[in-house]
Amino acid sequence: MLNFECDYLEGAHPRILEKLMETNMEKTSGYGQDPYTESAAQKILAACECPAGEVRFLVGGTQANATVINSILHTSEGVIAADTGHISTHEAGAIEAGGHKVLTIPQVDGKLTAAGITAYMQAFLADASHTHMPQPGMVYVSHPTEYGTLYSKAELEAIHDVCHEYDLPLFLDGARLGYGLAAVDTDVTLPVIAKNCDVFYIGGTKVGAMFGEAVVVTKANHIKHFFTTIKQNGALLAKGRMLGIQFDVLFTNNLYMDISAHAIRLAEKLKANLREKGYQFFFESPTNQQFVILENSAMQALSEKAKFSVWEPFDDTHTVVRFATSWATEEQDLDDLLALL
Amino acid sequence: MLNFECDYLEGAHPRILEKLMETNMEKTSGYGQDPYTESAAQKILAACECPAGEVRFLVGGTQANATVINSILHTSEGVIAADTGHISTHEAGAIEAGGHKVLTIPQVDGKLTAAGITAYMQAFLADASHTHMPQPGMVYVSHPTEYGTLYSKAELEAIHDVCHEYDLPLFLDGARLGYGLAAVDTDVTLPVIAKNCDVFYIGGTKVGAMFGEAVVVTKANHIKHFFTTIKQNGALLAKGRMLGIQFDVLFTNNLYMDISAHAIRLAEKLKANLREKGYQFFFESPTNQQFVILENSAMQALSEKAKFSVWEPFDDTHTVVRFATSWATEEQDLDDLLALL
Amino acid sequence: MLNFECDYLEGAHPRILEKLMETNMEKTSGYGQDPYTESAAQKILAACECPAGEVRFLVGGTQANATVINSILHTSEGVIAADTGHISTHEAGAIEAGGHKVLTIPQVDGKLTAAGITAYMQAFLADASHTHMPQPGMVYVSHPTEYGTLYSKAELEAIHDVCHEYDLPLFLDGARLGYGLAAVDTDVTLPVIAKNCDVFYIGGTKVGAMFGEAVVVTKANHIKHFFTTIKQNGALLAKGRMLGIQFDVLFTNNLYMDISAHAIRLAEKLKANLREKGYQFFFESPTNQQFVILENSAMQALSEKAKFSVWEPFDDTHTVVRFATSWATEEQDLDDLLALL
Amino acid sequence: MLNFECDYLEGAHPRILEKLMETNMEKTSGYGQDPYTESAAQKILAACECPAGEVRFLVGGTQANATVINSILHTSEGVIAADTGHISTHEAGAIEAGGHKVLTIPQVDGKLTAAGITAYMQAFLADASHTHMPQPGMVYVSHPTEYGTLYSKAELEAIHDVCHEYDLPLFLDGARLGYGLAAVDTDVTLPVIAKNCDVFYIGGTKVGAMFGEAVVVTKANHIKHFFTTIKQNGALLAKGRMLGIQFDVLFTNNLYMDISAHAIRLAEKLKANLREKGYQFFFESPTNQQFVILENSAMQALSEKAKFSVWEPFDDTHTVVRFATSWATEEQDLDDLLALL
Known part of the structure; x- marks a missing residue:
């Protein structure tokens, strides 16, 4: 058949399995304090042209979304997302379980638009009751979207500008990021993403890894107690090098x-x-x-x-x-x- | 050195890696709907002599603890644990992040005792203000404990009896369960655990797996919407068979x-x-x-x-x-x- | 002007103030354990023709909504509501802060319809991914709605039937209930509401009280640890009789x-x-x-x-x-x- | 008898009831946007010699504690408190319901000590696993304590200094504050409290009011979206002036x-x-x-x-x-x- x-039907790219085999009986410290994780992080920051950033390796997408959003938002805040965004639909209420409302905006081809965010924020601020509503605290986009579509560089920059204007950190869910970067005619590269987002992740689960998402915070230590929040969200892998090794292989030789x-x-x-x-x-x-x-x-x-x-x-x-x-x-x-x- | x-210094037992290699390019459905997961679950239920049970494979210990506890407790309830229990100390407040207080009791050799739980419950119920306090809703034990110690079968049965008396589900954290089962002179076996606990997990991360914990609910469907709660806690692995394969190997040929x-x-x-x-x-x-x-x-x-x-x-x-x-x-x-x- | x-521009109905004056220096136990609260509860249950029910007096509407919803839903569940429902819009994310998603359905004249709930549930159950979504766990309606409109008895019964079919407790927010009951031509009475809802509240804040909402659980003890959950939500008034007295007056002599x-x-x-x-x-x-x-x-x-x-x-x-x-x-x-x- | x-056996001080009577049929805006609330806030800031502060009136103590703590802590953080502190014992897990662990320290006469906090913080930071633990994010003290005891000015200043050293906001629960301020030989006054704490509240429920706690944030707008967080916690009284009037009376003519x-x-x-x-x-x-x-x-x-x-x-x-x-x-x-x- x-x-x-x-x-995500198969296991991992053969080079990953080989490397896991090759390194299997080495003894390293846990929780990402190992040389493979360090190496992978450096390669990713280099690929993103983002030397001042910080990389954390998490296991899966829902986990990454919830952990990042929980770590950034104040209790009074919600996250703006397209009504078709993964966090709005198929994550079993993980964002709400962390205490935050997903503030949905109608999508256009699966995407948010700068104009849509602006309109949302203007209507919000114009509403005399807006202090009685969840406060918009960040923006979530997926790239590629759930419809397989992509933002252009100009669209992403425009969203970045709106986010900046309203002081909303921009978070990009790249569960399928590789397929977006490799698309024909796209002008969105890793450095473009790193320049325009506050935090994003590079999906491994759907792009060659057995599992794993590489979360890039574009300014290191920007997120308070990020390591602890990862642990709190059950997202800290004991044998962290399993993630490091996979991404080290994925970011070696292109x-x-x-x-x-x-x-x-x-x-x-x-x-x-x-x-x-x-x-x-x-x-x-x-x-x-x-x-x-x-x-x-x-x-x-x-x-x-x-x-x-x-x-x-x-x-x-x-x-x-x-x-x-x-x-x-x-x-x-x-x-x-x-x-x- | x-x-x-x-x-948890090394990777995985070589037989696991071999099986991952061997099955790597097979295509199977995600989220644990694959034959390896099914096979592993059946082998575990057989080993536990618990045919009416249900097995779910999660990635790590903190995740398993938080997911199980969140799925069982009512909002008004907390979980009784030894003050040295892992959930009381080194899980970054994961249980509280889910809204529940860890109700600590002093440990004896790292363990809870039936007498200690009884005393706690009697004092609780005797307190005129107990409706103003978090309601004890379940009991958490680790076996082996954080001190490396073990419950005897009689101790576990006594705790089971107290739990039954006070209508408290009993949850056993078996992150290092293999090392407990293999101890010299222990009389606690998997069937003993399955008979005395409502839910427990068999640790893989520290006992031969790359990662993974097998959560056994001793009566299937006893936990409401458990699959969804796992997803909500970011604990549902997309390529679920990675867990199934590992536990299938671990529960083959002893x-x-x-x-x-x-x-x-x-x-x-x-x-x-x-x-x-x-x-x-x-x-x-x-x-x-x-x-x-x-x-x-x-x-x-x-x-x-x-x-x-x-x-x-x-x-x-x-x-x-x-x-x-x-x-x-x-x-x-x-x-x-x-x-x- | x-x-x-x-x-809610003025204070309280003069008879309430008189009664507060008259009873002011009496000494009674706190937290609703006083004869005024007991009397008010009995009068309300009588007015509702619901002798087997339970009444709890809370201070305000958002508090009542969050407390009731938190006390009923499992962690994996959300609450179905009209997209114009108060909990969907102007409660500052109180429901999400408790961990639950508000599952919105388009309104018709500010109302949910039995057909709309049925369509939602059928679509939900037909969705192959529905175990990856928040589970619908109860239904919230407001009566009068935020648009001032009212359900008819037949509409409420139809919603009750759908809720029953899908095992969804029905919760009615009656912040302005008096104005609904007194409307010309309505056939919805307190007994009709008590018969069709699992829990509802009779608004005081907007209908003559200084503050206060009387939550009626139509089957006593149906909600687990409800008193403790009220306390946990910061909704337990120390001088509980202030609520009891107000509702006792409101439910005396019509x-x-x-x-x-x-x-x-x-x-x-x-x-x-x-x-x-x-x-x-x-x-x-x-x-x-x-x-x-x-x-x-x-x-x-x-x-x-x-x-x-x-x-x-x-x-x-x-x-x-x-x-x-x-x-x-x-x-x-x-x-x-x-x-x- | x-x-x-x-x-909290009786109603309210007669002067409060008189003022409620006198103003009863006036029409004012809701949610604390009324002249009585403004007047009460100004009188309280004057009494505290804290002109740059901000006052918010909440209904009760558990509500005030949960709202303040939720509004200050990051998701990864817990609150340090005496093991006899009200939030540690009789608030039904309200703090944990907001996602935060209460980090208990043994009390001395019902009090925290600067030395105790220092020892706790030193041990915490010295623990190699401290990033796997809830991060201490603020300090909670009650004054008077649950044992009726009082901090001296010197003790409070020492705690303030430790808090400052470890960047921990200091929160004082003054549910019975009047009885502390009026004690014979105390040197702790409202200005002393305002100078040493980041946020505290002046209890009304137990000191003459029908209900109500006046939360003072000693630097206005220091707490992000405080109004919205109050609403989210169900702690925003619709007829806010009921609180304003009570505290306006309490802070008039001493x-x-x-x-x-x-x-x-x-x-x-x-x-x-x-x-x-x-x-x-x-x-x-x-x-x-x-x-x-x-x-x-x-x-x-x-x-x-x-x-x-x-x-x-x-x-x-x-x-x-x-x-x-x-x-x-x-x-x-x-x-x-x-x-x-």
Whole structure:
């Protein structure tokens, strides 16, 4: 059975496993106080052209989102996010469990806009009752978004400017960041992100790692007691080097970018092929998630030979489905899928 | 440099890495919906003689403690624990961050006692103001304790009885459970634990796994929305099979018990050897952590050749230090250490 | 200056003050363990035809909402509410501060509908990812709503049935309940509410009391450790009889209904008068809040002689304003206001 | 039946009720935006010689404690308190419900000491694992303490200095502050408190008010979004002037001090009388709470004619009981009590 259901189906990139094997019986201190973690952090800061930053390695995305948001917000504050943002929908109320409201704004192609944030803040401040409301305390964006779309550099800069104006730290969830960086025609690079965000993370789980997200705080020690807050959120891995080793490998010899580019090449191939065949796409996605509208009986037939995600009904006779490529997708599998469509 | 600092210095047992390698490019569903996780759960329930139970695999100990406690307690309730319990001391306030007070009772050899819990509950209920206090809602014990000590079967049963009398679910933190089960002369087995506790976990991080704790709820579905609560606590691993595979290996061919027994054999050797040499032990520990009183200048000299944990000052000229053996300790290293002492 | 800004401008109904004076130097136990509180509770349960219920007196609305919701929900659960519900908007994130997401549904005339809740629950359960989302754990309605509108008995029963079907406790926020009960043509009475809700409160702050909300749990002891949860939420008044006395007076000789009817009579007079003059109403409100569309320069002129709430812009040249009558509104003031319009 | 059970048995000082009567039908804005609240705040800042401060009026003590602590601490932080502090014992876990651990230190006469805090902080910082522990983020003291004892000016200054050294805001719970200020021989005045604390509150509930605590932040706007945090904690009274009026009366013509002095005079009379008769006191209390050791059968006999609090057993045949005087205690009642003893 072909499987394009998501981008976390396999284990880890083979080089990571090799390195884990190779270093397995070394003895190092725990909790990220080891040379692999240090090395990975330095490589990431170099890639981000952000020497004054700080890197912390967490295990997963929901954990990273909750930990960062909890560590930044005052009790009275909430986080602005698109209503389709991952923290708004599929994180089981993790942000609220930390005491903070997710302040949702309607999305445009899965994205926040500078204008949308400005309008939200102006309406908030104009509301005579705004001291009776959760105070906007930071902004959350995902890049790529949940719709596979990307911010342009100009869009990100504009959001940065608005955030600066209203004193809102900007946090970028990069669970699929590699696929965003490797997209064709994007002008958003790691240094661009580091320059415009206060904190962001570089996703490993969906981009070659067994698990792990590298949280970059662009000014070291900007977040109070960050280490302790990580521990408090159950996000401090005892054998921290497992994370360090994985990211050290991913940021050696351009591996993270190379494997991301592979996924993008296959996604573009799928896109071109299906477009040629007359398929319609639900979102214009330049990344590894492709949202295609299938006729229901065709979808049913396909489901016997390939796995994919059912996104949502399109109309009475059609459904939106998602195909995801990844660092691990084999081109032959894609060709087989395309042959079925 | 020799290193007996803790029991999470190395990676994972080689058989685990082999299995991760072997299965690496398989495609499976995420979040624990895979055959390895299912297999591991079944093996664990069999080992616990607890067929009606439910197993969930979490990444780490603080995370497991906070998730289980949050999922069981009502907002008005706190958790009874020894004042030396891990949740009382070194988890960065994770339990309080979830809204619950840790209700501490003085420990005896690192342990709670049935009499101590009874006395606490009687005093609580006798206090005319007890409705103004956090309500005791469950009991937390660690086995082995933070002092390396163990409950006997009779002690555990007595605690179970008190808990039952006061309607307090009993939760056992088994971060180092293997080393407890493998101790010489213990009568506490997995089935004994499963019979006496409502929920407990079998530690992987410190006993052969790269990471991971297997939470056993002894009656399936006893904890409301447990899966969602795990997700909410950032404790749901996307590539859940990484946990399933590790525990599947650990619970195949008695591996978990065998590697634990190795650590115990070395700990007993250390104990016998040092006792013979006249060293004093700070705690009577039957498990892999040994707490030895060293004269300060001897400690200083030793520290140039071996790593260990400094526990606490004993008197002006002596210090308590901890040596930990583990599944990974090589006998030659131990012999070298003993030669230095 | 006339003042129709809200319904909590004055102190308390004179009979309440008299009773406070009369009883002032009596010595009674604290925390609601006094005969006045007991008497008030009995009168309320009688008025609700709910002898098996339990009444607790809290100080204010946000406090009552947060305390009730915290006491009912499991950590994994959120509360369903209209997107215009008070808890969704103007309570400063109090529900999220307790760890729970407000799960908003679009309102119809400020109300939830049985169909809307059903559609929400069906979509939720149909979503393959619903275990990754906050679990719907209860339903919150306000009656009167924030738009001054009312549920009919049939609407409330239909919501009760849906709640029952999906095992969702139903909570009714009656901060302005008197004005709803006294509305012309309503068929919703206290017994109807008690029959259809699991918990609700009878607002005092806006209906004749100095402060206070009477929370009715329709089955006593249904909420675990409710007294302790009230204390934990900072909602337990030391001199609890201050609340008991107020509600005892309000529920003696029909005072609560009489003073509510006064406010409704004046609101109806305002409505009839302005309608006759050709004014348009933004909502069809049968209660004490009337939302009128004013031309902007007329509004400006009026604001020099009378206070009212500016609700929201209607169009470029008109604004929606709110006039509130209350138990304390003098008819002459209303006549003076109407003369200005 | 005589009643010396506590200091919140009666309603409010008559002058307060008179003022509430007199102003009852005035119309003012809600939420503390009224002239009475403004006037009370100014009088309190003047009494504290703290013109740059900010005053907020909350309803009760647990609420004030939780709101202040939540508003100051970072998620990673806990609050240092005596193990007998009110927040450590009888507030139903309100501080933990806000996510923060109460970090208890052994008390000396119910008090923290500068040396105790220093020792705690030194041990904390010396602990190699201190980043795995809740971070000390502020210090809580009560004055008078739960044992009726008082800090001296020198003790308070020493604590202030330690707090300053470790960057810990100092918060003083003055639920019974009047009785502390009016004590014989105390050198702690409101200006002394304002000079040494970052935030404190002046208790009304137990000192003449119907309810209410005046929170003084000694530097205005020092606490981020304090108004919103008050609202979030359910601590914002809609008819805020009820609090303003009460404190305006209490801080007019020295009323707060005068009525406190009355309670102290009677407490001193009780103390002198009982001492003369050979009774032993459990604590040396210079304030309105007196802790006396009674022989059990005498206690039993007394309990038929007078109410008091049973504190704790002293030995097999004696019990510690508490008699509280207050602003409302009548001297004849005290004489009657003394005649019985």
